[in-house]
Structures are given as C-alpha cells and as structure tokens.
Amino acid sequence: MIRVEEIFQDGIMNTESKIVPVLREGVHIVKMVLYRVVKEGFTDRDPPMEEDRASKLAGAVVNELFGTPNREEPFLSFARDNRSSIRTEMERLAAEYPEMKIPLTDALRIQFLCDSREGFDDTRLLVQARDLGILMLERDLPLPDAFMALARRLGEEHNLTRQVHIPSA
Numbered sequence: 001m002i003r004v005e006e007i008f009q010d011g012i013m014n015t016e017s018k019i020v021p022v023l024r025e026g027v028h029i030v031k032m033v034l035y036r037v038v039k040e041g042f043t044d045r046d047p048p049m050e051e052d053r054a055s056k057l058a059g060a061v062v063n064e065l066f067g068t069p070n071r072e073e074p075f076l077s078f079a080r081d082n083r084s085s086i087r088t089e090m091e092r093l094a095a096e097y098p099e100m101k102i103p104l105t106d107a108l109r110i111q112f113l114c115d116s117r118e119g120f121d122d123t124r125l126l127v128q129a130r131d132l133g134i135l136m137l138e139r140d141l142p143l144p145d146a147f148m149a150l151a152r153r154l155g156e157e158h159n160l161t162r163q164v165h166i167p168s169a
Helices: 004-009 019-044 051-066 075-081 083-096 098-117 124-131 144-157
Strands: none
Touching (some): 019 051, 019 083, 019 098, 051 083, 051 098, 051 124, 075 083, 083 098, 098 124, 098 144
C-alpha cells in the first residue's frame, strides 16, 4: 500500500512540480461525471425531478462532497435552502451509484494530496466520504498516472473528454 508520505518523499509531487494542476483536472473530470450521473438519476426517478431542480441539486451534492460550494446566486441560496435534500442525496450516493465509488475514492484522495501540497491539510472531506460509505478504505492510494488514466477513461465513457492521437514524426 502506498502512503501519502511516500508520494511526497519520492518526488512524485514536489513543490515545483507541474503535476498538481494536471491532477486537479483529473479531479474535475470525476466531478463532472458525478454531476452528470446524479443529474440523470434525478430526472429518471419516478416521478422525475424537474430539470432546473435536478441540475441545482446535483451540483450542490457534488460541491458539498468535494468541499467546493458555489458562492454565486442562485446556487448559494439553493444550497442554503435545500441542506436537508442535499444531505439525503449524499447519503444515497454509495448505494445508488456504486460504480462511482472507485473514481470518487481516488479523486477525493488526490484532491487531498493536492490540497496538502498547497498547505491545506484538512481530512474532513475524506472522513465525510468514509462516513457516507463512499470512500473505499481498502483501496490503495493511486499513483498520479493511474489516477489520470482512470479520469481520462471515465471522461471518454461519458463523452466529456476524448482521446487525441498525435502522429509520430
């Protein structure tokens, strides 16, 4: 099992590294996929959720899970007024979207590594994900290249990214 300290000590993620912004892009891909999957789940329910509410609620769930609240209106008011619904949907994530547990586990851990590298050592989001049954504790910490491969594959599967082939010279 790879520990956080090993990634830092091995120089994989040193302060001068350009890998942190790249890894954050991978985290954003996972967040976009989660948003899309959750929003589709809301509109596929019986009865289906109204499109605007589904969009806002899916966004609020993703933002709350990753600790990135939207401070702009009308999203700020929506999150404040719908705290109970957001929490309920977060509690349903692990059971309703088990296929997202691996990407979410890896993305939340990578986000923690990136934040930690930038001086923000807060395990609150990892604890929250564990308590929600999302964080797979038995899963090894992904190496950067493995995480980016997972994020790219997930993005391609959900038509958010596409593979570009560059011909050799």
